Amino acid sequence: MRKGYILDSRYQIISCIGEGGMADVYLADDLKKHRKVAIKTLRLDFRDNPRAKRHFKYEQLAITKLHDSHVVKVFDVGKSEGIQYIVMEYVDGDNLKDYIKANYPISNGRIVKIMRQILLAVREAHSHNIIHRDLKPQNILIDKKGNVKITDFGIAIVLSKYSMTQTNSIVGSIHYLSPEQAIGEMATKKSDIYSLGIILYELLTNDVPFHGDTAVAIALQHSHAQMPSPREINDKIPQALENVVLKATAKKQASRYNSVHDMYNDLKSSLSTFRKHEKRFHPVDSEDGYDSDDATKVLDLKDIQSKNNNAEKNKSDVNPPMSRRKKLALIYFSLVCFIVLIECFVFFFFFSRVDVPNVNKLTKNHAEKIIKQKHLFVSKVEYRKDSQVEYNHVIKTTPGEGKSIFNNSGIKLIVSSGPNTLRIKNYVGENIDIARIELKQKGFKVKVFYDYDSNIGMNRIVKQSIKPNTPVPDFNKTIVFIVAKKSSSMM
Incomplete structure (x- = not known):
C-alpha cells in the first residue's frame, strides 16, 4: 500500500515499517480515533495462499484473546478490497x-x-x-x-x-x-x-x-x-x-x-x-x-530423519569375520593412513598459518567479518572503558595484529564500551580555592571568571559550567566557574 492510501475509509497509510515472510506492517493514522497504529496485512503474493491465510487467521484468534500490557493490543480486524488486515497499537x-x-x-x-x-x-x-x-x-x-x-x-x-x-x-x-x-x-x-x-x-x-x-x-x-x-x-x-x-x-x-x-x-x-x-x-x-x-x-x-536413519543403520551393521589376509591389509592401510596423517600435521604446523589482521578502531561487526575472511574466528569479546576509541569499536586483539597463528584459530576482541566518566558535586556557594584543589586532584582543568555584581560572598562560586551529577567523559575534563568578586567601585 502506498503512502496516503486510506484503508477501509479509516486508516491512512504513512509508511511501511516492516516486511515479513508472508505479511507487511504499515504505520498509519487512525482518522477516527486520531492516533497512530500499526497495520499488518497479508502480502499480495500470499493472499491466495491457504497456509498464509491460515496463519493470519491463527494470529487474529490468538492475539484477540490476550489482554496483558506486555502483549501488543489489537484494535481492529477486517477485510477491505481483498486486503485482510489487523490493526494493532503502534510501539515507538x-x-x-x-x-x-x-x-x-x-x-x-x-x-x-x-x-x-x-x-x-x-x-x-x-x-x-x-x-x-x-x-x-x-x-x-x-x-x-x-x-x-x-x-x-x-x-x-x-x-x-x-x-x-x-x-x-x-x-x-x-x-x-x-x-x-x-x-x-x-x-x-x-x-x-x-x-x-x-x-x-x-x-x-x-x-x-x-x-x-x-x-x-x-x-x-x-x-x-x-x-x-x-x-x-x-x-x-x-x-x-x-x-x-x-x-x-x-x-x-x-x-x-x-x-x-x-x-x-x-x-x-x-x-x-x-x-x-x-x-x-x-x-x-x-x-x-x-x-x-x-x-x-x-x-x-x-x-533430519535421513541422518538419524543412517546413524541407526550404521549401528546395526554387524561386521562379518575377516580372513588373515584382510586383517593384514587393514593393518597396512591403517599404517599408511597414520603416516599420511603425520605428514599432514607437519605440513599444517609449518605452512598453514595466517597473520592476525589489523582491525583496531573498526566496529565489532566489521572486525568479525575481516577475521572470518582470514579463516579465523572470534572466540571471545571483552568490553572495556576507553576514552580514545568509540563505543562498540575494537581497541585491540589478542593475539595482536601481525602475529602469526594457526589457520582457524580463535581471536579475542577487546571492544570499547565508551569512555570512563566522572560526576562532580554542586560547588555553588563554596570557596573557589577549595573547589580548585579538589577538582585538580581528579584531573580537571579549572577556569575562573569573576562576577563583580554578585551579592554572594567574595570568592564564592556563583555558577558552574557542568551540572551536578552529570556524567563527564575523562577526555573532556574542563570546568568553568563564575566566582563572586567585589567591584572596583566598592573597593
Missing part, C-alpha cells in the same frame, strides 16, 4: 534484537527487568492455552521508556482447537527452536520456555548459542549440543542467572521449568544475595549439537 521503539546490538553490554538488573516483562506476556498466552512457537527478539518490541511488548502470533497454536493438527515440517525461527520442534514433534508450552531461555542467553551475551552453515545443522545442535556457558563469555553474570538459562534450555522437556510462572519466580530471585554461591545447574539430559540465520524457516524433516 526497536525490536529486542536491535536493542541488544545497540545497548550491549546490558546490566544484569536491566536484563532481568526485560525478561520478566516477556515472561508475563507469555504466561498470559499460556493461560489461554496459546503457544507462540516463534518467540525471538525480532518479535519482541521495546519502546523508548523500556516497556516490552510481544507481537507476531502468526504461527501460534491454540491448543484447544488445533492441537490435533500435525504436519511433517518444522515451524519457527531456527536459532530459537526447541529440540522437540527440531525433530518435528508437536510444540508444547515448554517449547516456548526453551525459546525464552535462548532469548535470555542472547541478552546476556549478545549472541545466539549455536551457529552452523545450514538450518538442518543448527536444528541438530539444538537437539544434541551442550548449551554454551554464558559466564564464559561474560564473567559478570551470576551463577544463579546462568542457571535460569540452563534450566530453560534443557534438551528434555522434563528437565525444564514446569511453567513460565516457575521460570519467572526463579528469574526474579536470581540476583539476590542469598543465591550468590549457588552451584551450576546440570541438566540430566546434556548431549552434544547446531545454528543458521534469523529468518523464520520451515524445514523438511526428511533431511
Whole structure:
C-alpha cells in the first residue's frame, strides 16, 4: 500500500515499517480515533495462499484473546478490497534484537527487568492455552521508556482447537527452536520456555548459542549440543542467572521449568544475595549439537530423519569375520593412513598459518567479518572503558595484529564500551580555592571568571559550567566557574 492510501475509509497509510515472510506492517493514522497504529496485512503474493491465510487467521484468534500490557493490543480486524488486515497499537521503539546490538553490554538488573516483562506476556498466552512457537527478539518490541511488548502470533497454536493438527515440517525461527520442534514433534508450552531461555542467553551475551552453515545443522545442535556457558563469555553474570538459562534450555522437556510462572519466580530471585554461591545447574539430559540465520524457516524433516536413519543403520551393521589376509591389509592401510596423517600435521604446523589482521578502531561487526575472511574466528569479546576509541569499536586483539597463528584459530576482541566518566558535586556557594584543589586532584582543568555584581560572598562560586551529577567523559575534563568578586567601585 502506498503512502496516503486510506484503508477501509479509516486508516491512512504513512509508511511501511516492516516486511515479513508472508505479511507487511504499515504505520498509519487512525482518522477516527486520531492516533497512530500499526497495520499488518497479508502480502499480495500470499493472499491466495491457504497456509498464509491460515496463519493470519491463527494470529487474529490468538492475539484477540490476550489482554496483558506486555502483549501488543489489537484494535481492529477486517477485510477491505481483498486486503485482510489487523490493526494493532503502534510501539515507538526497536525490536529486542536491535536493542541488544545497540545497548550491549546490558546490566544484569536491566536484563532481568526485560525478561520478566516477556515472561508475563507469555504466561498470559499460556493461560489461554496459546503457544507462540516463534518467540525471538525480532518479535519482541521495546519502546523508548523500556516497556516490552510481544507481537507476531502468526504461527501460534491454540491448543484447544488445533492441537490435533500435525504436519511433517518444522515451524519457527531456527536459532530459537526447541529440540522437540527440531525433530518435528508437536510444540508444547515448554517449547516456548526453551525459546525464552535462548532469548535470555542472547541478552546476556549478545549472541545466539549455536551457529552452523545450514538450518538442518543448527536444528541438530539444538537437539544434541551442550548449551554454551554464558559466564564464559561474560564473567559478570551470576551463577544463579546462568542457571535460569540452563534450566530453560534443557534438551528434555522434563528437565525444564514446569511453567513460565516457575521460570519467572526463579528469574526474579536470581540476583539476590542469598543465591550468590549457588552451584551450576546440570541438566540430566546434556548431549552434544547446531545454528543458521534469523529468518523464520520451515524445514523438511526428511533431511533430519535421513541422518538419524543412517546413524541407526550404521549401528546395526554387524561386521562379518575377516580372513588373515584382510586383517593384514587393514593393518597396512591403517599404517599408511597414520603416516599420511603425520605428514599432514607437519605440513599444517609449518605452512598453514595466517597473520592476525589489523582491525583496531573498526566496529565489532566489521572486525568479525575481516577475521572470518582470514579463516579465523572470534572466540571471545571483552568490553572495556576507553576514552580514545568509540563505543562498540575494537581497541585491540589478542593475539595482536601481525602475529602469526594457526589457520582457524580463535581471536579475542577487546571492544570499547565508551569512555570512563566522572560526576562532580554542586560547588555553588563554596570557596573557589577549595573547589580548585579538589577538582585538580581528579584531573580537571579549572577556569575562573569573576562576577563583580554578585551579592554572594567574595570568592564564592556563583555558577558552574557542568551540572551536578552529570556524567563527564575523562577526555573532556574542563570546568568553568563564575566566582563572586567585589567591584572596583566598592573597593
